[in-house]
Amino acid sequence: MGMPSPLPVRDGVGATRLHVPMTGAWPTIAAYMIERFFHLDPERLLTRFDRGEIVARDGSALSRDTPLGAEEFVWYYREPPAEKAIPFEVEVLHQDRDLVVVDKPHFLPTTPGGKFVQNSALVRLRNLLGIPELTPIHRLDRATAGLLMFSTRPQTRGAYQLLFENRQVRKVYEAVSARPAHWDASAFPLVYRNHIVKNRGEVCVQVDADREPNSETLIEVLSADDRTVHTLLRPHSGKMHQLRVHLAALGLGILNDGFYPVLLPEAPDDFDRPLQLLARELRFVDPLSDQERVFTTRRRLALAPPAP
Incomplete structure (x- = not known):
């Protein structure tokens, strides 16, 4: 406590x-x-x-x-920074006594930090729902859209946090990448593993090829055309930037990613070019009711090719 x-x-x-x-x-x-x-x-x-x-x-x-x-x-109280508004709304998909599940838009951080305070999912939801005890149970990168789960009560928060710590939540993501010149769809589905290291002071993670893998993702292809590839991602671990790193390592860097495979110079947000990564599904057995719960995003990736 x-x-x-x-x-x-x-x-x-x-x-x-x-x-x-x-x-x-x-x-x-x-x-x-x-x-x-x-x-x-x-x-x-x-x-x-x-x-x-x-x-x-x-x-x-x-x-x-x-x-x-x-x-x-x-x-x-910290003196609030002058903030540039993020013109996208959080959509509440589910609310009960213990949980709030939302669809987070691209560009909105999960929690306050740096130049974003009021423009964070947590602060917006506390103000919208009138729940000052609201706390995120997990996090999404600011650039990633999709499902995000919050606890409403300290009394039951730990039970839900343990689900994520013990990898008992099955998470599914979608991504859209540029199609490589030499594309082999027959290589999928595949499981990709490597060792990801986050060094203090560096915005990008590093891959250590000499160490045993500590990250794993099952990657499937949903659709492809002559320009793009739409993948379904099932991470077994939850390392920072894991999905972005794994796809980049396969030559499938996510569209509009300014970090991987190449770190681009910092630039103002371009709201017309969101990262094509989406947290699509959360599935788990509720620790309070023992019932399976499934939540699915209502958002879509704008650049995804049509399904076959």
Whole structure:
């Protein structure tokens, strides 16, 4: 159980907790925070203390003169960034006492981070549904669309999280790739495996050919034409960017992927060119009812070739 916040969720966003050293060269907590957040205007930070916006574990406001060592943790709301709106909506497919299942659009992150706070699936849903305890049970990349599942209650959240940790959720994805020059449809279905490594500070994962595989995907072909290939993907593991890496390794890099097989320079979102990757299906035995549950996306990949 995490340390409860003394501040409520506000506008769909929880307060941030900061660990403060109990001893050190700083005379006050404010002095430590000024050095810790050196990129911020010091006077603006002190003004937040004066307004009572930085609080202790019991919710009491700290002052700019509160000495270092008075509190080990403080809470505050991050000042929201100026956000570019993402003009696509989250669609709620299912809601009950314990679960919310949605169709996430391309470009929308699962959780707040960086330059996206209000423009995240979690914050939008907390505001839409009025459930401040809403928490994602798993995540999708910002570029990926499709099924995303949230817990509504802390009391049952762990049971659903264990399903994903123990690989008891069968996940199915779809992707559309450019057709390689030498395309051999007879090679599919196939199981692809490799060892994926995520290095700190790098946006792309790396493949270590000398180590035992830690990722596995069953890949089937749904349809193909003279330009594109539409695949069905059943990951057995859940490594970061796994499906994008596996298809790229087979010469089937996903259309509009700026990461694989080649990392392209960062550019503004082009809403007319979404990554052609979709979380299509979630299937599992509910840990509370012991009944099988199946959820299917209503979204489609725009560039998929017609089925045969």
